[in-house]
Amino acid sequence: MKRVKDKSSDFSAPSLAALEQERRILSELGNDITEVRDKNDLLVLFSKRIKSLFYFTHTIVTLIDAKDETYTPFLLDDECSPIRSKAIYPELIKAHFSLNEPFIQAVLHAEEPISFLLEDVMNQPQSPSFLQANHEAGVKEILMTKLMKEGMPMGFIHIYSDKHNSFTNEFRNVIKGIAPQLSGAVSNIIKNEEILKKEKEKSFLLDFSNEIAAVRTKEELALAVRTALKKLNPPGGFVIRRINEDNTTMSPYVYDLSKTHDAEVIKALEQAKYPINDGLQDRVLNSPIPLLFNVDREIQRGITASYLQYWKTMGFKEIVGIRLRNGEINHGILFLDIQEINVRLLKGICSQISIALANIMANEQINKKQQEQAFLLDFSSDVAQVRTKSDLQAAIFRVLDKTMHTQLSMIRVIDEDGYNLSPFMYDETLFETAKKHFAELLANRVTIDDIYTAEVLASEDGIVFNVEEELKSGNAYARLWETTGLKNVYGLPLRVGNKNIGTIWLLADWLSKLMLKGICAQISIAIANIQANEKLLAYKKQLEVENDYLKEQIKTIYDFSEIIGNGEQMQKIYRLMSLVAGSNTTVLILGETGTGKELIARAIHNASPRNDKLMVKVNCAALPANLIESELFGHERGSFTGAIDRRIGKFELANNSTLFLDEVGELPPEAQAKLLRVIQERELERLGGKQTIKVDVRLIAATNRNLEKEVEAGRFRADLYFRLNVFPVSLPPLRERPEDIEPLTRFFVKKYSRSTGRVIRKIAPKVIQQLRSYTWPGNVRELEHLIERSILLTTGDTLLDVYIPQNKTTDKQESAHILNQSLEEVERSYIIEILRRCLGKISGPGSAAEILKIPGNTLHSKLKKLGITKKDYFG
Numbered sequence: 001m002k003r004v005k006d007k008s009s010d011f012s013a014p015s016l017a018a019l020e021q022e023r024r025i026l027s028e029l030g031n032d033i034t035e036v037r038d039k040n041d042l043l044v045l046f047s048k049r050i051k052s053l054f055y056f057t058h059t060i061v062t063l064i065d066a067k068d069e070t071y072t073p074f075l076l077d078d079e080c081s082p083i084r085s086k087a088i089y090p091e092l093i094k095a096h097f098s099l100n101e102p103f104i105q106a107v108l109h110a111e112e113p114i115s116f117l118l119e120d121v122m123n124q125p126q127s128p129s130f131l132q133a134n135h136e137a138g139v140k141e142i143l144m145t146k147l148m149k150e151g152m153p154m155g156f157i158h159i160y161s162d163k164h165n166s167f168t169n170e171f172r173n174v175i176k177g178i179a180p181q182l183s184g185a186v187s188n189i190i191k192n193e194e195i196l197k198k199e200k201e202k203s204f205l206l207d208f209s210n211e212i213a214a215v216r217t218k219e220e221l222a223l224a225v226r227t228a229l230k231k232l233n234p235p236g237g238f239v240i241r242r243i244n245e246d247n248t249t250m251s252p253y254v255y256d257l258s259k260t261h262d263a264e265v266i267k268a269l270e271q272a273k274y275p276i277n278d279g280l281q282d283r284v285l286n287s288p289i290p291l292l293f294n295v296d297r298e299i300q301r302g303i304t305a306s307y308l309q310y311w312k313t314m315g316f317k318e319i320v321g322i323r324l325r326n327g328e329i330n331h332g333i334l335f336l337d338i339q340e341i342n343v344r345l346l347k348g349i350c351s352q353i354s355i356a357l358a359n360i361m362a363n364e365q366i367n368k369k370q371q372e373q374a375f376l377l378d379f380s381s382d383v384a385q386v387r388t389k390s391d392l393q394a395a396i397f398r399v400l401d402k403t404m405h406t407q408l409s410m411i412r413v414i415d416e417d418g419y420n421l422s423p424f425m426y427d428e429t430l431f432e433t434a435k436k437h438f439a440e441l442l443a444n445r446v447t448i449d450d451i452y453t454a455e456v457l458a459s460e461d462g463i464v465f466n467v468e469e470e471l472k473s474g475n476a477y478a479r480l481w482e483t484t485g486l487k488n489v490y491g492l493p494l495r496v497g498n499k500n501i502g503t504i505w506l507l508a509d510w511l512s513k514l515m516l517k518g519i520c521a522q523i524s525i526a527i528a529n530i531q532a533n534e535k536l537l538a539y540k541k542q543l544e545v546e547n548d549y550l551k552e553q554i555k556t557i558y559d560f561s562e563i564i565g566n567g568e569q570m571q572k573i574y575r576l577m578s579l580v581a582g583s584n585t586t587v588l589i590l591g592e593t594g595t596g597k598e599l600i601a602r603a604i605h606n607a608s609p610r611n612d613k614l615m616v617k618v619n620c621a622a623l624p625a626n627l628i629e630s631e632l633f634g635h636e637r638g639s640f641t642g643a644i645d646r647r648i649g650k651f652e653l654a655n656n657s658t659l660f661l662d663e664v665g666e667l668p669p670e671a672q673a674k675l676l677r678v679i680q681e682r683e684l685e686r687l688g689g690k691q692t693i694k695v696d697v698r699l700i701a702a703t704n705r706n707l708e709k710e711v712e713a714g715r716f717r718a719d720l721y722f723r724l725n726v727f728p729v730s731l732p733p734l735r736e737r738p739e740d741i742e743p744l745t746r747f748f749v750k751k752y753s754r755s756t757g758r759v760i761r762k763i764a765p766k767v768i769q770q771l772r773s774y775t776w777p778g779n780v781r782e783l784e785h786l787i788e789r790s791i792l793l794t795t796g797d798t799l800l801d802v803y804i805p806q807n808k809t810t811d812k813q814e815s816a817h818i819l820n821q822s823l824e825e826v827e828r829s830y831i832i833e834i835l836r837r838c839l840g841k842i843s844g845p846g847s848a849a850e851i852l853k854i855p856g857n858t859l860h861s862k863l864k865k866l867g868i869t870k871k872d873y874f875g
């Protein structure tokens, strides 16, 4: 390039005075330069001090940026610059000018200050634009010299003049002389500025950290960040995004309010959820240093995140993203619209924000936990009062919808069989748009082995099913779930202690684990309570049935200690009873009607170890054949027409006690078969039921039929007969034990005197005679009824008469028999019969003589005469 003529060569050697003058100026300026601390001092040095010595218009100091081989303005004498009002000025003062062009290369290579005529250099190829601008503003010449640091050029001094020949030798020499000191001063200023900048940063960070330390809420954080970032980067926008609880998306948390105040926009902004892995947010989160990116370039690269478009329309070009991280945990990102990255400062700010964010989140978490706990407490007290399904439903719907934004899909409970699960509660309204599908799935049988149920039941805290993924994997329920628009299905086991009692299926976008666990525990308890309550009600009902039954039984309870009759035959019976009572052996009591079979059965039971429970009695003859089975074995609801309720049978009722099957000979064949099975297997099933129920029942059966004959006739199963006839006890008819008639009579007289309120103290001997002389086809029962009737007819304190029925048939038969005999024979058999009834007592009270109303001696003579011996009446 054409070098501007160096005027120094035109000058002759300077005079001594001039040299002296130069030295003085240099020394004075040198002193002044040592005083320079900052840019302003330097500016004053040029614009006042040097200007007072030499003529020029203005000065600029530029600094070299070695990185990109440019130089850029550092110190500007704005006031004197003739181009300051030019439109290009703001651009020029920020511009970087290439070092690789002839004009500046000439300066770099010159050992001394070098001047140029602007008109010569400004139009040369690649010449910097400031030359032209200055020339246009009337500047004629420029004097340039290098500033050096450690042997390397660090910048330039530009001195401009609007006159020709301003840069005299003296001026040049002075500039040359002070250039090294100026270099030092500029380096010092740079250093100072750096120190100052650092200090400013430090104090900024300190202030910020003080403010942040006081931050407790999102609002306080927003205020602190907004104020700080505005100070730092006044025109730039920013947003802090926080990682959501789902850990897959981020939402704006704190943002620059100068861009919008529109509540709608802000709301939409806050609710936006940007997937973390969008190719940009994840890059920032993974980058340990702030990441500067160009919005347009990211869009071109194919990042489709909607916020990029938004930024573009807002006019943001370059954005810095810095992760907000505490320890190893990322909390979010700070996006900043900024051109210049001060890594240190940004990192400082971000670490403060991260701490605040972590604190706020911890605070929020604590608050949330407290809220959740308070809420769980409320729910638990709600649930504690729950007694019915509808109470529970109301409580669940309230909590799920209002507090958790969750929908109940289904609660299933495990059936008594421990295998099937039945729907317990569900929200039909949830599947309004898929009613048919829901009904289908509802009708499906679900067991504990079903894939999803088994998975849930085996899990500790339940399983989260992502609706979208389940759809892809072909889960039949997913199509239904999809209709709700909710993202996840939470399947949790309902447990009481370690026992699974069912499953709960909830639909929500996201749910807190703690809440879920708490709620499930409460619901489990509530369901267990409801089930227990239902069972309790069933038991209550059963108890009421038992109670009714028992009341009925109590009415017929006898005073067991008073089995009357001490005759030999009854003694035999007592021996048998005491032999069998203590065991579980089945007893078969045989005897005519009214002989006391039930009385004996009860006495056996009462003497047995089962006597703490009442004996249960079934009269097999009293029930219609179609009901007998249900009576004995119970039935499930709906097992036959009329079975409206579940009912337990007498067998179950007699568990751990004794079942007395009265009139067992009357059992219809089907019932006989079932009875046999129960006796053999000691377990039963209710009619219409599938469950096998174990029973421990002692059996006592009674009949007035001859069972052997019934077996022979095919009316009674032989195998059942053998099972029942383990320990037979045959009660003799009353006519075969006349010795018991009197004690029985006295017993009944006492009993009925008491119950009827009569006072009957005596029984006329005639009465006893009459009773003894009767054959008692109805046995003890007949005697009892007779006495009861007779007492009612008695007026005094003595029972004078009994009203023995006159059986005409018997009379006829008897008279026919009598007619065929001689008088002597009739007399003989009559006396024998009477003696038999009087137990052979011939004379004295209660004797045959008394009954016959003849003296004892007369009877003795008659016995002799008729040849009656003891053999006849004791035979």
Ligand SMILES: Nc1ncnc2c1ncn2[C@@H]1O[C@H](COP(=O)(O)OP(=O)(O)OP(=O)(O)O)[C@@H](O)[C@H]1O
Pocket: 558, 562, 563, 564, 565, 591, 592, 593, 594, 595, 596, 597, 598, 599, 600, 662, 702, 703, 704, 744, 747, 780, 781, 784
């Ligand atoms: N030895 C006895 N002592 C006192 N009372 C008796 C005696 N035997 C029977 N009875 C009374 O006679 C009545 C009939 O007795 P029970 O019902 O036990 O006879 P049963 O043989 O079971 O009759 P059925 O075959 O008709 O059922 C009852 O009131 C009972 O108390």
